[in-house]
Amino acid sequence: MRQDHLITATQLSRDDIEAVLDRAREVAADPAAYANRHAGTVLALCFFEPSTRTRMSFDAAAKRLGIDTIDMGDVDSSSVSKGESLADTVRVIEGYADALVLRHPSEGAATLAAEFVDVPVINAGDGAGQHPSQTLLDLHTIRENHGLDDLTVGIMGDLKYGRTVHSLAAALTNFDVRQHFISPESLRLPRSVRFDLHETGAQVREHEELETVLDELDVLYVTRIQKERFPDENEYHRVAGEYRIDAETLAAADDDLTVMHPLPRVDEIAPDVDDTDHARYFEQAHNGIPVRMALLDTLLGGDEPGDEATTMGADHE
Amino acid sequence: MSEHELRVSKIRNGTVIDHVEGGQALNVLAILGIDGSEGLGVSIGMNVPSDRLGRKDVVKVEDRELSQSEVDVLSLIAPEATINIIREFEVVEKNRVTRPETVVGVLSCPNRNCITNADEPVETRFDVIDSGVRCDYCSAVLRSDIAAHIDV
Secondary structure: OOOOOEOOHHHOOHHHHHHHHHHHHHHHHOHHHHOOOOOOOEEEEEEOOOOOHHHHHHHHHHHHOOOEEEEOOOHHHOHHHHOOOHHHHHHHHHOOOOEEEEEEOOEOHHHHHHHHOOOOEEEEEEOOOOOHHHHHHHHHHHHHHHOOOOEEEEEEOOOOOOHHHHHHHHHHOOOOEEEEEEOOHHHOOOHHHHHHHHHHOOEEEEEOOHHHOHHHOOEEEEOOOOHHHOOOHHHHHHHHHOOOEOOOHHHHOOOOOEEEOOOOOOOOEOHHHOOOOOEOHHHHHHOHHHHHHHHHHHHOOOOOOOOOOOOOOOOOO | OOHHHOOOOOOOOEEEEEEEEOOOHHHHHHHHOOOOOOOOOEEEEEEEEEOOOEEEEEEEEEOOOOOHHHHHHHHHOOOOOEEEEEEOOEEEEEEEOOOOOEEEOOEOOOOOOEHHHOOOOOOOEEEEEOOEEEEOOOOOEEOOOOHHHEOO
16 A cells, blocks of 8 residues: 555555555455454554444454554544644554554544644545545445445445445446445435545446346445434435335346445345345445555555564655 | 826836736735735725736735746636736736646645644645646645635
């Protein structure tokens, strides 16, 4: 990877993505070759908003590489609650760790953090902005099921605030992928994401109904529509109900359709989908481990397995 | 501008920013960070007749020669502006504004949830794109209404 940080998916080239995914494949095939590869390295987990799976996934991936993790803990019990700026917080934690994983409720937080520290920063979600490590595991899942070219992908749900959507859409522009976005009018892609898609000349279409495009899809990526996005609860129930899928919905889909979801789901994918061959969302979640191991290994200067790993230190640029 | 239309007097030394879109003169001063507290003589003509623009604003700043980089940022709200450097009542230099590549510390991000709107020790930074400007931090795009986000 050319960059020292992972801040947005827009920074990733096809080569960057394939390098991480190739390594993820190697990790998955032979995890033992990567065990203790980064012993003596410390990763700081800085989560300024709640997270279960992303935090645990990074923690587990780090430990499988022999990396020790330190965790900032809940924001309520940290110095942030005393009014410390993010810039100060990360400058302090930089002294404790060789890399930072950052989740923050404000868009642009990871960009800011990366300006203040010299160790690698991984954006684990910045408000409604980006979530690029999720995208890498999403791409890994797609690649292992379909490859990443000549593909039709539908992305459905909350496209406006969904950071996993913003990152995935940007990353897919590196590949020969036709993207369909399915959402209610009020939750369409934000202007900034459209701008990037337009700049790359990506093949993009928008729909309000899944039915219009379902049978064309190789991948359907479902996201949760959150109640708090709607001023009126009745309106939420009406809209969210139109973007739920179940096994019956998928009867009209291609047999090879892969259904993905960044999880947690609430009821946008009915449990009866779990038993179909379409369901890949648990596999997707589990892919977080090899992909985040590959990502950490790349950012921390891992070479080929068997070589002595070079860890990030004071010489890091 | 003919003599009888002159609303403000000529200046001896300084900068005259001419052909500013009508109504934008105060924003021009805001972008330049001039609010009168510097002690500079400042004259403003607003909505004066103009062959080119119909109505235009003119800003005259005495005893200060603005640099090209200072005035380039004006191109965002006054793309037609001309910059005249005055010495001893004579125009010694006349330039048009050109669009800068980035604008630092001048605009506030329209995205309220952008980290630059939290209390962090950073200046805002926007890339200038064909259709407006774009926040370097949160990627929000600001097209029209740039003047409303001037924060200097």
